[in-house]
């Protein structure tokens with residue numbers, strides 16, 4: 001065993017605060033059936049994870065090993081995820097009238113989306129536990145990423161996807177050797193089928209936030225944003241939300257960095273962007289509800305936001321409130337306008353989810369939520385190349 005510098009200590013229930021040992025594979029909290037979150041010895045982590053030490057480390061998300069959960073270096077399953085560019089958007093800065101506008105471009109990840117981070121973390125931990133078979137429901141991009149990391153680690157992958165998932169996602173899963181089952185319904189129906197298969201075939205179900213480590217991988221987006229801004233916390237972070245793991249992860253990152261003394265107590269306003277055709281979190285947030293209700297008949301071309309219910313809904317609401325953030329809906333036509341703008345003005349061919357956050361940023365500037373002088377980070381979570389079928393009508397008249 002080659003020990004990592006991980007200071008991972010235990011898992012904690014996100015609702016009750018109960019603590020659970022880290023020595024067996026776990027999914028939801030035994031005390032509440034809500035997500036479990038990994039906790040670290042941050043006092044110890046800060047001794048070695050310093051601004052200086054990070055400069056000479058590996059060039060992917062695993063450089064933050066002190067606050068990632070893998071204990072043996074040999075178990076890290078990596079395809080070079082993370083270290084994606086944080087770029088200033090000079091042209092859109094003028095169009096949107098925001099002085100400091102940045103994009104964190106996650107389309108540069110293996111398999112073309114931020115999902116690579118979470119699946120690298122989850123599959124590395126699965127390997128550490130000696131798990132041989134995994135299963136997951138997915139709207140598309142997570143399935144592609146899971147299949148790639150499963151192929152690399154030689155763990156058998158089983159995917160349940162809605163029939164109308166993007167073609168690229170179905171193709172890549174097959175190419176990576178996963179067993180693919182298409183479900184006539186939504187991601188929630190795929191979730192039910194996946195849970196049945198997990199039980200029947202003794203597979204470990206790594207559904208987002210029902211497994212504690214995907215959020216740890218996604219957390220590294222937040223670590224990178226802060227490091228790339230020269231250890232500064234931005235004023236606003238705008239994120240396309242489906243299951244919500246990205247928002248939870250980024251917020252967790254900034255809080256851990258504060259406890260380690262790497263940043264001060266400034267927090268970004270967190271913005272949750274959803275599709276008009278699937279907005280369970282925005283609906284509940286506007287009504288100040290504690291939990292969301294499942295969204296009936298979700299419909300949007302942004303497959304990643306076609307998630308009728310998020311298991312971590314209450315965590316997301318707490319983050320939005322604590323950060324003085326907000327939640328906003330964008331319709332499909334607006335998303336496509338956002339994709340066009342990112343392409344024409346900044347040379348980034350973004351996923352519709354990325355288009356949605358750009359369009360949301362415009363709206364929030366127009367209504368004054370964002371001020372001209374704010375430092376704003378827009379997260380483009382994926383690549384348009386995964387959505388050629390869904391976006392063909394907009395960009396190609398054949």
Ligand SMILES: Cc1ncc(COP(=O)(O)O)c(C=O)c1O
Nearest residue numbers: 141242243244245246304381382
């Ligand atoms: C491109 C893209 N963006 C955003 C999301 C939503 O991410 P999260 O589950 O972190 O809310 C997904 C999820 O499938 C996605 O594929």
